[in-house]
Amino acid sequence: MSTAADLDMRVPSGTTLLNGWxxxxxSAAHVVAPASAGEVAAVLSGAGKAGGAVPRGxxxxxxxxAQCAGGVVISSGRLDRVLGWDPDSGTLRAGxxxxxxxxxxxxxxxxxxxxxxxxxxxxxxxxAVAADIHGKNHHGDGSFGRYVQSLTLVSPTGAHRLSxxxxxxxxxxxxxxxxxxxxxxxxxxxxxxxxxxAYMRVDTERADNLDEVMSRMTDSDADFRYSVxxxxxxxxxxxxxRGVLTGxxxxxxxxxxxxxxxxxxxxxxxxRLDVPFTAPGGLLNPLTVAAFNELWFRKAPRRRQGEIxxxxxxxxxxxxxxxxxRLYGRRGFLQYQFVVPxxxxxxxxRALEALGAAGxxxxxxxxxxxxxxxxxxxxxxxEGWTLALDIPVGARRLGAVLDDVDEMVAAAGGRVYLAKDxxxxxxxxxxxxxxxxxxRARCRVLDPEGIMTSDLGRRLGWLEANPA
Amino acid sequence: xxxALGMPQTAVVVGAxxxxxxxxVRELAGRRLSKVVLTGRDEARLDAVDEEVAALGIATHTKxxxxxxxxxxxxxxxxxxxxxxxxxxxxxxxxxxxxxxxEPPGPVETAELFATNCTGPAxxxxxxxxxxxxxxxxxxxxxxxxAAVRVRRVNxxxxxxxxxxxxxxxxxxMGLEGTGASVVIVRPGWVATRLTEGRAPAPFATTPDAVARxxxxxxxxxxxxxxxxxxxxxxxxxxxxxxxxxxxxxPS
Numbered sequence: 001m002s003t004a005a006d007l008d009m010r011v012p013s014g015t016t017l018l019n020g021w022x023x024x025x026x027s028a029a030h031v032v033a034p035a036s037a038g039e040v041a042a043v044l045s046g047a048g049k050a051g052g053a054v055p056r057g058x059x060x061x062x063x064x065x066a067q068c069a070g071g072v073v074i075s076s077g078r079l080d081r082v083l084g085w086d087p088d089s090g091t092l093r094a095g096x097x098x099x100x101x102x103x104x105x106x107x108x109x110x111x112x113x114x115x116x117x118x119x120x121x122x123x124x125x126x127x128a129v130a131a132d133i134h135g136k137n138h139h140g141d142g143s144f145g146r147y148v149q150s151l152t153l154v155s156p157t158g159a160h161r162l163s164x165x166x167x168x169x170x171x172x173x174x175x176x177x178x179x180x181x182x183x184x185x186x187x188x189x190x191x192x193x194x195x196x197x198a199y200m201r202v203d204t205e206r207a208d209n210l211d212e213v214m215s216r217m218t219d220s221d222a223d224f225r226y227s228v229x230x231x232x233x234x235x236x237x238x239x240x241x242r243g244v245l246t247g248x249x250x251x252x253x254x255x256x257x258x259x260x261x262x263x264x265x266x267x268x269x270x271x272r273l274d275v276p277f278t279a280p281g282g283l284l285n286p287l288t289v290a291a292f293n294e295l296w297f298r299k300a301p302r303r304r305q306g307e308i309x310x311x312x313x314x315x316x317x318x319x320x321x322x323x324x325x326r327l328y329g330r331r332g333f334l335q336y337q338f339v340v341p342x343x344x345x346x347x348x349x350r351a352l353e354a355l356g357a358a359g360x361x362x363x364x365x366x367x368x369x370x371x372x373x374x375x376x377x378x379x380x381x382x383e384g385w386t387l388a389l390d391i392p393v394g395a396r397r398l399g400a401v402l403d404d405v406d407e408m409v410a411a412a413g414g415r416v417y418l419a420k421d422x423x424x425x426x427x428x429x430x431x432x433x434x435x436x437x438x439x440r441a442r443c444r445v446l447d448p449e450g451i452m453t454s455d456l457g458r459r460l461g462w463l464e465a466n467p468a
Numbered sequence: 469x470x471x472a473l474g475m476p477q478t479a480v481v482v483g484a485x486x487x488x489x490x491x492x493v494r495e496l497a498g499r500r501l502s503k504v505v506l507t508g509r510d511e512a513r514l515d516a517v518d519e520e521v522a523a524l525g526i527a528t529h530t531k532x533x534x535x536x537x538x539x540x541x542x543x544x545x546x547x548x549x550x551x552x553x554x555x556x557x558x559x560x561x562x563x564x565x566x567x568x569x570x571e572p573p574g575p576v577e578t579a580e581l582f583a584t585n586c587t588g589p590a591x592x593x594x595x596x597x598x599x600x601x602x603x604x605x606x607x608x609x610x611x612x613x614x615a616a617v618r619v620r621r622v623n624x625x626x627x628x629x630x631x632x633x634x635x636x637x638x639x640x641x642m643g644l645e646g647t648g649a650s651v652v653i654v655r656p657g658w659v660a661t662r663l664t665e666g667r668a669p670a671p672f673a674t675t676p677d678a679v680a681r682x683x684x685x686x687x688x689x690x691x692x693x694x695x696x697x698x699x700x701x702x703x704x705x706x707x708x709x710x711x712x713x714x715x716x717x718x719p720s
Contacts, residue, residue, distance in 0.1 A: 024472035422472030
């Protein structure tokens with residue numbers, strides 16, 4: 001007799017089903033949480049036989065980057081301490097499992113802010129390095145790897161202290177944006193930036209179509225440290241790509257209204273709402289999303305200057321809603337982000353048209369101009385336009401439409417963001433990331449036996465040498 | 469690996485010479501499928517399918533396998549896993565119909581029918597379920613039939629054997645919860661294939677390609693039971709309640 005209980009006994013004991021923030025393609029792995037670099041090394045030495053290993057921070061990559069089906073997932077959760085702080089240089093040393101949220105809660109009240117933040121505070125330092133995260137200040141400030149002074153990497157060959165200033169910085173840059181394939185980062189020394197207040201001074205402007213959004217961004221980007229546009233993907237025809245631009249600076253003390261000046265560094269963001277269960281599939285459909293987008297567009301002022309917003313309200317509005325990914329229902333969602341060089345900027349329009357024609361609803365689309373790239377071979381940002389879309393799984397032809405957009409992006413010399421990818425055709429990876437071979441060679445030095453692997457890596461075949 | 473849209477890169481196709489299996493492979497080849505292991509009982513027919521699949525740009529391995537030869541299963545599973553690395557999808561598409569005619573099959577034919585349609589596949593699914601659990605991911609696609617939902621007088625041995633497999637797959641599906649492995653049950657109606665050639669089609673008849681499209685859509689949506697065509701879900705939902713006296717008299 002085969003019973004459910006018998007079957008459960010056959011399940012490898014102690015495995016955990018993991019998925020990314022998009023809640024698609026789950027897989028089961030052994031999760032371990034070492035508390036020191038020595039323990040990480042011990043885990044890695046046993047991981048070769050156990051089906052490979054990948055680091056995992058807070059699980060906020062959207063796809064399968066921090067999953068290792070049938071293998072070992074090394075959580076950085078216990079490596080979360082602040083290890084040192086030098087107020088003279090503003091340099092912080094912390095465990096790779098420390099979240100930007102925890103760091104901000106500790107250091108914003110002292111007048112310091114992280115140099116780069118994505119749209120959520122709930123990412124770990126290790127994840128920030130592995131994905132070489134970018135923020136609304138990329139056009140001027142670049143991505144995360146630029147602000148790391150040094151880090152400790154435990155690779156299968158041992159512990160390495162790496163820095164962008166090394167004579168041979170190849171291992172450092174292979175780790176930055178390297179999606180955990182060089183080993184596990186255990187601690188990071190990071191330069192923070194000084195801020196006079198915990199507030200932002202924000203200018204908002206509405207634009208009626210994509211050309212207007214892009215030309216205004218091109219003209220005004222240099223005036224702002226932070227700049228981004230929200231795009232209504234469902235507007236069609238002459239209104240295609242209408243959007244709301246925001247540009248912002250850290251507010252000076254003098255910018256604050258009197259009631260805020262007493263405690264200019266107050267920072268205690270709260271989660272205001274929670275999504276307690278998975279919503280029924282189809283809640284976010286073309287109708288509801290179009291209604292939301294219409295409201296969002298109309299509520300934005302045609303033009304407003306000097307609005308004072310808290311750091312959390314400006315950078316991390318979605319962090320106010322716990323588990324918002326459940327709104328997308330059981331099937332989950334894709335976050336699709338690409339960048340194309342300026343010469344290929346028309347791909348932004350063609351992508352919006354293709355998705356619109358297929359009736360694919362996108363809730364939040366974010367458009368931004370990236371500045372110059374970092375030397376990391378697998379880092380996503382290159383100079384040009386980037387568009388990020390949230391798309392519920394389930395729309396008919398979604399796979400085919402995104403395949404078409406991938407082709408346009410690759411042909412224009414662009415690429416998709418690996419921390420968000422969940423479905424790229426493997427053949428396009430070396431086209432989008434032409435330095436892949438170079439990166440792979442460096443991975444082989446740090447991990448000669450190929451112990452580091454992930455569902456993302458297996459799916460894209462990035463560690464397999466190209467068939468000659 | 470299976471991607472976010474449920475599309476596999478590798479597959480083991482058991483009963484690869486069946487028309488429905490061939491259509492499924494063709495459909496998935498247009499998406500992400502790049503490597504397959506094909507099995508069949510008849511070597512010549514298997515070679516022909518191998519050629520057809522290789523022409524789609526897919527790397528193939530073939531293995532002559534009789535699904536009723538349970539002793540050969542574990543060696544086969546290991547070979548398939550070695551050939552593919554990760555097994556993303558197992559398509560269980562073996563199946564036989566009883567001979568067309570007024571007489572029901574005799575005892576030996578009945579036992580053979582159950583071995584081919586039910587006990588053999590159930591044993592092989594069990595072996596693959598273990599592999600997929602160890603992998604932490606993968607899907608078992610089980611070709612059942614609407615005939616399994618309510619057994620008809622005309623082809624009750626076939627219907628009953630599929631009902632056994634269908635029920636087994638449902639149980640397996642529950643047992644695999646939380647392992648990363650999962651089961652998709654496909655219940656096609658009357659499909660125009662080599663198997664049904666020369667027989668009178670039933671209402672809502674469909675084609676192998678249409679079944680394959682429904683299968684791909686179900687993989688994409690994470691559906692656990694696929695009716696093909698989809699309307700049969702409601703038809704059979706209603707037919708379950710037809711009194712036995714009427715059901716028995718339904719024309720073949």
